[in-house]
Amino acid sequence: MKTRLLLLASALLLSSEMAMAQDYSVPVSEKNEKMMEGKFKPTWESLRNYKVPEWFRNAKFGIWAHWGPQCVEGSGDWMARELYFEGSRAYNHHVKHYGHPSEVGFKDIIPLFKAERWDPDKLVALYKKIGAQYFFALGNHHDNMDLWDSQYQPWNSVNMGPKRDILAEWEKAARKYELPFGISFHADHAWTWYEPSQRYDREGPKAGIPYDGKLTKEDGKGKWWEGYAPQDLYAQNHPLSEGSWSNGMIHKQWAWGKGVCLPTQEYCTNFYDRTLDAINRYHPDLIYFDVTVLPFYPISDAGLKIAAHFYNHNMADHKGKLEAVMLAKILDEQQRKALVWDVERGAPDRIIEEPWQSCSCIGGWHYNTSIYEHNGYKSAASVVKLLVDIVSKNGNLLLSVPLRADGTFDEKEEVILNDLGDWMAVNKEGIIDTRPWKVFGEGPIAESSVPINAQGFNEGTYNRATSKEIRFTQTDKNLYAIVLAWPEEKQVIIKSLAAGSEQYPGKISRIDLLGYGKVTFTRTDQGLIINMPDKRVNEIAPVFKIRK
Known part of the structure; x- marks a missing residue:
């Protein structure tokens, strides 16, 4: 009987492995960035040997600077997509204050992101003071601009906008205040996320005039962006996905199915190269992907190779000890052994055996003046409710505090942070290390x-x-x-x-x-x-x- 049970268990394990195996239709190239070899291989079987480090289990509370050029207009998260939604709030605001998207697109907003009052040292010092145990910075968002001196993306924060290596400065501050440093990467979805930039107005005086999503490098002669290729930012030199004119379709296609236009090997490899570039330069302790499972999963091996490289690279940095944390969403039970499960703006209703994280925000993910004007921020009391509930279920809370384009938070956010810090100063022994x-x-x-x-x-x-x-x-x-x-x-x-x-x-x-x-x-x-x-x-x- 025991032998039969062992055989059955082996068969079930093999079946699970076969189910998780994948003939990837868009494999990435390692011509530019070689995946680091080591203990971990780019397979689920290998990655399931991952163990969550004790420091993350103890940390419980992190702060996230979800901050980039989409904060310029104050229209909130996903504004670089929604400014191409004819008649939407973001579109109307953009047309009124900046211009029509056939003439002024998101590429033209980037120079207005100047970060002129940004002081990363001061901010990270405050985050630590109020109780944060780790810190996250945005590496790139769906808007596809890299916030570092990126060698694979010309549209980056050193070449334009603030003309500063934002990740380098965030990392320096995090290391100074001894906070583990995390980077979030979101640009893999720019391929579909920017598809509305291929549209045009259906009504009004500019009906039928294409937006700027299909512009090429040659179109930039005499413009501020001369020499830069808009397709390096928008990535729209491809057919629209099925149902693309339906604004909500992207959510159904987030996992690269249901009629999505599949990305090219060049596009997947570019994201892979950029991510390895940032890992190799800034040595993050944590990485967050705003994806289902892993970047381009299940159509590409990009995410598995990034995970293996990250773990091996981290072990090399720590003399053979793995201290890395990689977070992603919508993971099954097996995948949660290889990665740390992230839950966006929510929590499971039970204790989870493996450590997990909830990411939330006191307002919108990118700065939103409407939330400020209408007193829409979470109070410190609301943040504490979430934090305590999450920690009681074996989770951590990663809290985003929106920054304005100049790199500062507003006075209402300051009150919330101070109130939260006052509570944590007295009560964190019931949170941290529990x-x-x-x-x-x-x-x-x-x-x-x-x-x-x-x-x-x-x-x-x-x-x-x-x-x-x-x-x-x-x-x-x-x-x-x-x-x-x-x-x-x-x-x-x-x-x-x-x-x-x-x-x-x-x-x-x-x-x-x-x-x-x-x-x-x-x-x-x-x-x-x-x-x-x-x-x-x-x-x-x-x-x-x-x-x-």
Whole structure:
């Protein structure tokens, strides 16, 4: 019987490997950038030997500067795509203030991205002060501009715009303040993302006049961009994908299927070359891909080769020890052994065995003046709700704080950051270096199903958490119970810690409210009843340290 079970297990494993094997239709070339050889090979079987480093498990909280030329107009995220949506808010704003996209496209916005007040040292120092344990910078977005001295993309921040090596300066600041440094890469999807730039107005005085998405290098004679090829930025010298005029179609085609126009080997290889270039120059500790599984997966081996190179390169940097973290979205159980699962603006509704990350933002991913004007930012209290819930489930929170084009945040964001920092200064011992407890929490939300939508997008439920929601974390010595809002009542009742509880059968000798001190309590069959002090010690969330 045992032999039969072993054979069955082997057959299932082989079947899984065969299912994950792929005859890639667009393999990349290593002519320019050779993948580093080492322990890891560009296969799922090899990459599943990855182990998440302890520093990432301990970190829990990172800050992301999701900042680039799309911040110029203040129209929010994806504005470089949406300015080509006739009649959209981004289009109307662009036409009114900058010009019609047949004459002034996104390429013409790049010179206005000057970063004239950007001080990376000051910013990273603040991020560390408020409790961040790692820092991420944007390497490139879907707009396809590289924010470093890129040798494979002429449209970069050294040649134009701020004329500064943004990644180099971010990295220098991160190293100075001893924060692990991450880079996010998004440009692989420029191929489809910029397809609206091939359109034209269907109505009005410029109906039928093509936008600037098909311009060539020869068209630049006498223009500011003379000598640069717009196709290096827009990558639109190809047919439109099926249904491309439907603005939402890109989401269905994100995983390179459902009628998408497949990218060329040259295009996939260019992204591969650029990514290896950045890895080799800036030695990131973390990499984030805004993709399903890996860049160009499953049509290309580009992502697998990048992953193998990154892990091997990191091991070489750390004398044979792997300290790297690579994050991607919509991963199955096997893929989560090779990469760290990222959930966008959301969280699973249970403890996840492997460490994972949620990426979120206090506003829009790129700076949006409408969110500022309408007070649409998350409060520090909302950020804490997300952070605590995520950490209780074995996750980390990567929080984006939008910067304006000049490299600064606004005064409303400053208040949020300071409030968050004040809370973290007192309560971070219940967050940093902790692990999940036997159950992640209790309360109406904790006890309900909160499914993930695609890559996430369920954080709204957790933002609404009240004082009825309690989350747990632990260290070797202490259990922490964190109430997700300050209760109006004079007592907090924790059912999971009732007398005789299976989760906590031992005695409780002492409970401290962080920032206050020892509090009195009673343990009954209904729950642990903690008496609250008369005065609140913060306006966000109380954290109780419980000792045996």
